[in-house]
Amino acid sequence: MKKPVIFVIIPVFNEEKSIGRVLSEIPRDWVKEVIVCNNGSSDKTANVALNAGATVVHQADRGYGNACLKGIQYIQQKPVQEQPDIVVFLDGDYSDFPAELPVVVAPILEEDFDLVIGSRLLSGKAEKGSLTPQQVFGNWLATFLIRNLYNYHFTDLGPFRAIRWSSLLQLKMEDRNYGWTVEMQIKAAKQKLRCKEVAVQYRKRIGVSKISGTIKGTVLAGYKILYTIFKYI
Template sequence: MITQCDPTQASVDVVLPCLDEAEALPWVLDRLPPGYRAVVADNGSRDGSARVARERGAVVVDVPRRGYGAAVRGGLLAAGAEVVCVCDADGSLDPAQLPGLVAELTAGRADLVLGRRRPTSPRAWPPHARLGNAVVAQRLRRRGVPVHDLGPMRAARREALLGLPIADGRFGYPLELLLRAGQAGWRIIETDVDYRPRVGRSKVTGTPLGTARAVRDMTAALARLR
């Protein structure tokens, strides 16, 4: 079980956007490395996620505005460490791998480090979701952003992240983050991380139709931000 620490003593804060992840949270929180403080941004959970997180020592912030981007921003505002990570709370990503991302950042090799997902089994990343991600990543590379994955695990400096003019409060947030970071001249690199089958059903790309809608929305966002 993690122990809650004072924000001035945490070396890294880990923002965990959360919507009904009570089943996955114990494993996720228990995998946090020493010195990494969990900031669970609860986005209206009805399954007791906030209670589970508090019982395991996490800081919990209530984010009433629905949407992934809104939850991430709420967590960043509640964080206190200079270095912050963002990680899904559904058990698909292992927080124990976060130090690999943070090391690239603190060594001065990057301003934004993304976890490039490597599936641990065929069930971890359905073909339709993987294809949709590849399509959007290719369009980002055409815009000069050197990524192959819109990775939901990332590390950066908190103040720099909050300084980016990101307007999307929903699932277009990762795309706009990368575009804004690229426009600001950030050095962006990727490092491989394991990608496991998530606990429960995806709220974005759980079905081919959901993936198609996500690709459509992100393509529209690319056009708006050109």
């Protein structure tokens, strides 16, 4: 089988203490290019990423989705023959385990799935305290609604995920902030993509979360996730 071309997209905002560790643990024999999407960081995140061998693109407009969309735009500007077969998304805060990338892409390569979600809840190996009570409840509520409204079973909205590049383009992603992950899963369900979850490990992030680490971020994220779920019915 032809070796697939895999790109990794990592949205970041002020992750200078963690991004180097993330990049050092990505299995580079599997990945052709790592794209760090710098979302207006005021620290040395971009320099650390460049020195670690990543491609850095800049998106001044804040928002998780904005950063991811910038990474997609960068790939689209490449000649078609240089574009990837698979795109992997993961966070830059060192909460994911980058070395598990082969586990996340395996169902696409071996079982012909389109989208694979790394579920932090399937393995039972999430480090204590790595998921806040509001994250656990939010994941449960969101996946419960997706299951009942869209008839697709997920357990998590985890950031560590892999998707065929052709499928990602087909989804026509739009969300610019907190609704990015759930939008991808809902659109995949509506378009009947073949989806699967795999168990992944999860640990306490380095630094404070810009979303779950603040009351404002938690409320806004919860609202946007619910809004997105009902928007696409």
